[in-house]
Amino acid sequence: MTKIERRAMLKTIGLASFGALSPNLLKGETLREPYSVSEKPITTDILIIGGGTAGTIAAIQAGRAGAKTTLIESGSQLGGTTTTGGVSFPGIFHAWGKQIIGGIGWELVLDSVELNGDKLPDFSKTPERHWKHQVAVNPALYSLLAEEKCTAAAVDVRFYETPTMVEYKEGRWFVESVGKGVKNQISCSQIIDCTGNALITSMAGYDVLREEDTQPGSLVFSMGGYDLKSLDLAKIPKKYHGYLRQNMLESQIRSTGENTSVPYGYVYVKGADSTTAETHTLANQKGRQNLLDLIRDLRGLPGCENIRITNMKTETAVRETYRINGEYKVTKEDYVSGKIFDDSLSYSFYPVDLHRDGKSIYQEFLKPDIVASVPLRALIPKSSRNFLVAGRCVSSDRLANSGLRVQASCMGMGQAAAATAVLAHKNGTTPSDVSVDDIKELLRVHGAIIPGEI
Amino acid sequence: MPFRIESSTTIHTVFRSCLPFALLLCINSCFLSKKAIRYSVEPTFTANNDDQKKKLTSFGDSLFLVEAKDGLPDYYFQQYNTGVCYDNKCRPLSISIYWSVTGRYLGFELPKEEFLSKTDHEPFVPEDYEFLNKLLANPDLPFADIEYYELMDQPSDAVESVDAVSGATSARVSNIVVKGAVYTTYSLWNIVHGRSQEFIQEHTGSIVTTHLIEKILRDSNRSDKVWVLERFPENIEMTSLLLDTIEALIVNSDFHLAYTAIHAIKAPRLNSEAIQEMLFKAYAKSNDPSIKSLIISKLGQAPFLSNGVINVSRSCVDELKGQELVDLLKLLKKHEVKDDQTLQAVENLLSSDNVFIVRQAQKFLKQIQISNE
Ligand SMILES: Cc1cc2nc3c(=O)[nH]c(=O)nc-3n(C[C@H](O)[C@H](O)[C@H](O)COP(=O)(O)OP(=O)(O)OC[C@H]3O[C@@H](n4cnc5c(N)ncnc54)[C@H](O)[C@@H]3O)c2cc1C
Numbered sequence: 001m002t003k004i005e006r007r008a009m010l011k012t013i014g015l016a017s018f019g020a021l022s023p024n025l026l027k028g029e030t031l032r033e034p035y036s037v038s039e040k041p042i043t044t045d046i047l048i049i050g051g052g053t054a055g056t057i058a059a060i061q062a063g064r065a066g067a068k069t070t071l072i073e074s075g076s077q078l079g080g081t082t083t084t085g086g087v088s089f090p091g092i093f094h095a096w097g098k099q100i101i102g103g104i105g106w107e108l109v110l111d112s113v114e115l116n117g118d119k120l121p122d123f124s125k126t127p128e129r130h131w132k133h134q135v136a137v138n139p140a141l142y143s144l145l146a147e148e149k150c151t152a153a154a155v156d157v158r159f160y161e162t163p164t165m166v167e168y169k170e171g172r173w174f175v176e177s178v179g180k181g182v183k184n185q186i187s188c189s190q191i192i193d194c195t196g197n198a199l200i201t202s203m204a205g206y207d208v209l210r211e212e213d214t215q216p217g218s219l220v221f222s223m224g225g226y227d228l229k230s231l232d233l234a235k236i237p238k239k240y241h242g243y244l245r246q247n248m249l250e251s252q253i254r255s256t257g258e259n260t261s262v263p264y265g266y267v268y269v270k271g272a273d274s275t276t277a278e279t280h281t282l283a284n285q286k287g288r289q290n291l292l293d294l295i296r297d298l299r300g301l302p303g304c305e306n307i308r309i310t311n312m313k314t315e316t317a318v319r320e321t322y323r324i325n326g327e328y329k330v331t332k333e334d335y336v337s338g339k340i341f342d343d344s345l346s347y348s349f350y351p352v353d354l355h356r357d358g359k360s361i362y363q364e365f366l367k368p369d370i371v372a373s374v375p376l377r378a379l380i381p382k383s384s385r386n387f388l389v390a391g392r393c394v395s396s397d398r399l400a401n402s403g404l405r406v407q408a409s410c411m412g413m414g415q416a417a418a419a420t421a422v423l424a425h426k427n428g429t430t431p432s433d434v435s436v437d438d439i440k441e442l443l444r445v446h447g448a449i450i451p452g453e454i
Numbered sequence: 455m456p457f458r459i460e461s462s463t464t465i466h467t468v469f470r471s472c473l474p475f476a477l478l479l480c481i482n483s484c485f486l487s488k489k490a491i492r493y494s495v496e497p498t499f500t501a502n503n504d505d506q507k508k509k510l511t512s513f514g515d516s517l518f519l520v521e522a523k524d525g526l527p528d529y530y531f532q533q534y535n536t537g538v539c540y541d542n543k544c545r546p547l548s549i550s551i552y553w554s555v556t557g558r559y560l561g562f563e564l565p566k567e568e569f570l571s572k573t574d575h576e577p578f579v580p581e582d583y584e585f586l587n588k589l590l591a592n593p594d595l596p597f598a599d600i601e602y603y604e605l606m607d608q609p610s611d612a613v614e615s616v617d618a619v620s621g622a623t624s625a626r627v628s629n630i631v632v633k634g635a636v637y638t639t640y641s642l643w644n645i646v647h648g649r650s651q652e653f654i655q656e657h658t659g660s661i662v663t664t665h666l667i668e669k670i671l672r673d674s675n676r677s678d679k680v681w682v683l684e685r686f687p688e689n690i691e692m693t694s695l696l697l698d699t700i701e702a703l704i705v706n707s708d709f710h711l712a713y714t715a716i717h718a719i720k721a722p723r724l725n726s727e728a729i730q731e732m733l734f735k736a737y738a739k740s741n742d743p744s745i746k747s748l749i750i751s752k753l754g755q756a757p758f759l760s761n762g763v764i765n766v767s768r769s770c771v772d773e774l775k776g777q778e779l780v781d782l783l784k785l786l787k788k789h790e791v792k793d794d795q796t797l798q799a800v801e802n803l804l805s806s807d808n809v810f811i812v813r814q815a816q817k818f819l820k821q822i823q824i825s826n827e
Contacts, residue, residue: 063810064775064776064777064810065808065810066807066808066809066810066811068809099709102743102744103743104776104777106744107743107744107747107777110744110747110748111747114748114751119717120710120713122680122710123709123710124708124709124710125594149777152780152814153810154809154810154813445775445776446775446776446777447743447744447776447777
């Protein structure tokens with residue numbers, strides 16, 4: 001029997017009877033029906049694409065506010081850069097002795113800290129280095145807790161999927177989403193693009209921007225098999241010192257604001273771009289090759305002969321790709337002056353922090369008592385309907401973006417975008433028409449901190 | 455473990471092995487000043503002159519604990535009288551350091567007519583003393599992790615022989631030392647935050663009473679409160695005054711104090727209904743969602759839930775949203791609270807227009823039903 005004949009026959013006589021016909025089957029074995037992509041219509045209120053730093057929080061917020069919520073994530077776990085990328089020290093929730101970002105992101109971070117038996121630093125003391133107020137989390141726990149919270153909020157999490165088409169028709173979005181063995185036609189009222197790359201924004205036909213040169217990505221790893229203290233650094237070329245030192249940072253019980261570092265070694269990956277499967281594959285391959293080269297080099301150095309990799313993240317973490325061209329573009333001046341807009345929905349605190357050419361970092365610190373904020377308009381692509389973004393693709397100039405992109409800020413944006421989307425859905429309108437006061441009220445109910453209210 | 459502060463000779467030896475200390479602790483014995491030089495971190499701190507009249511406990515090596523009028527430990531002080539040697543010359547060092555009962559630096563005092571001077575023998579001016587006092591009060595300075603030879607920019611192999619003053623102050627510390635007195639700052643900071651402080655903390659920990667805890671939590675400096683909460687004894691009597699004090703700290707807007715106060719209460723304590731009820735009162739009053747969440751998860755560690763907590767929690771079920779509702783229902787479920795009134799309160803949620811809330815109520819009621827079967 002030819003293959004085609006066999007298929008046709010399977011279709012007509014059904015699986016069970018075919019099992020009986022087949023002479024090669026052992027007892028208990030059945031032949032599976034030939035593979036066909038399952039196609040399913042899905043109707044939802046809010047569709048979030050990207051279950052990373054911002055998207056996870058957005059999904060939980062939307063679900064808790066009572067909206068039917070679907071979350072598409074092309075990877076296999078929640079958390080994105082915070083977990084899969086290995087940047088497991090979200091910051092910054094506190095500035096100048098006060099908490100500035102709360103809500104669901106902070107809840108998730110605090111739960112992770114508690115369940116890991118860690119201790120928070122005393123945030124009332126302003127540290128002499130801003131990053132000391134980042135909170136190290138156990139990435140495994142973080143992703144487990146995120147998933148538990150999504151489940152409790154009845155979020156339909158769809159791993160291994162990615163949209164291939166988005167179309168706006170008569171007040172609703174229609175999205176084709178493809179994954180392993182599935183192809184879904186999703187109809188939704190509101191979309192939140194949390195891919196980090198503004199990919200869905202671009203697919204929807206709205207403008208996205210990027211610089212000719214982008215910041216490098218990083219492949220995060222850790223090493224063992226050497227003792228930093230006993231190395232004779234004079235005999236080791238300077239370019240390796242950073243790798244050897246950085247890797248030895250220890251996660252400690254945090255009793256003061258002074259010790260929140262985690263083991264965090266990384267190799268830079270120039271031009272890393274996670275926007276498409278192809279560019280992300282390339283970023284991963286480059287990162288892995290760079291790491292292999294580094295390990296080989298290190299093993300040739302005195303005292304490092306037994307160096308080995310003890311952990312490597314599965315993906316290269318990406319700092320910068322595309323940003324949306326929003327209803328408002330946050331400028332560096334807005335950022336460093338701590339401008340609060342009428343429609344500011346969340347705070348952001350970090351130095352302007354631009355990794356240049358993989359060799360140096362341009363940093364500009366915020367002056368005392370300055371805290372930047374994110375207006376709703378920066379989350380809405382220009383001329384869009386029923387569409388929001390959250391995360392590092394927020395509409396901003398490059399320098400403002402280098403501060404806005406940090407994790408606590410992304411979480412704050414995720415919550416704000418979701419609260420807006422839920423109200424837009426309930427009112428049958430588009431995000432820019434939702435009353436800002438109503439959004440703020442909903443955010444307050446869910447523990448978020450509103451700019452201007454602390 | 456009996457505590458021994460090194461005798462003068464030991465201290466002397468220690469300093470000798472760190473020769474460049476020498477210039478640093480240069481206490482000049484010229485008689486320039488008539489009044490004793492004294493600096494403290496709190497203007498209200500008044501020590502010394504009448505120490506003789508107060509009850510003192512000595513631990514040897516001039517370390518004393520002074521009792522307050524109410525008989526509670528008040529502060530510690532230590533008089534350092536030693537020699538600091540450099541270039542084969544020894545100079546006397548005489549200074550008293552004061553600590554709170556928690557080992558927090560309170561201040562220092564020089565004997566009458568003595569003063570500190572810099573490496574170039576210039577005496578400290580008032581601004582130098584004030585800055586020094588501020589630096590000594592900062593426990594987060596990195597001096598404990600810095601070797602003395604790292605204070606100056608010079609080759610490390612030259613440390614033992616080179617005149618330490620000749621190098622430039624290392625950039626790493628230049629902003630956290632009194633100008634021209636890098637070693638003085640460094641070594642005094644290490645005295646303040648060294649073994650005596652450790653001993654003080656251990657000793658206070660061993661004699662702490664309910665009254666002392668109440669006093670610290672009510673009246674003291676914030677870091678003393680954190681200190682005592684972080685070491686909260688497991689078997690101390692919890693008076694109602696102490697419970698009120700802890701409740702006030704949890705409700706307080708200072709997150710770290712509230713966070714530390716909740717963590718001060720360990721699981722075995724939670725078989726006390728009074729403690730559970732104090733926690734739940736704080737829950738009702740707190741405006742911080744994360745503090746509320748911590749309280750509920752703390753109550754989840756209790757072996758049972760007091761009726762008082764059940765009654766109040768039932769009455770607030772219908773006001774809760776999001777994670778707060780999830781937390782509270784989880785707590786009631788964990789303690790198998792399934793009386794009619796509670797079930798009614800949860801059933802009322804079924805008419806909410808938020809499907810998330812309805813789902814939480816359904817889940818709770820279903821779990822109760824299963825556990826009944
Ligand atoms: C190396 C490095 C170091 C950093 N250091 C810090 C730091 O110290 N502190 C700090 O706070 N921040 C730091 N950041 C910045 C911060 O981590 C990121 O900017 C932030 O996490 C971005 O969040 P996001 O939600 O926008 O994107 P992500 O967290 O990257 O999430 C995007 C998610 O979308 C998914 N996705 C993408 N495309 C699709 C698709 N087509 N379909 C479905 N799913 C898709 C991805 O799999 C991912 O899960 C660092 C970033 C990097 C890369």
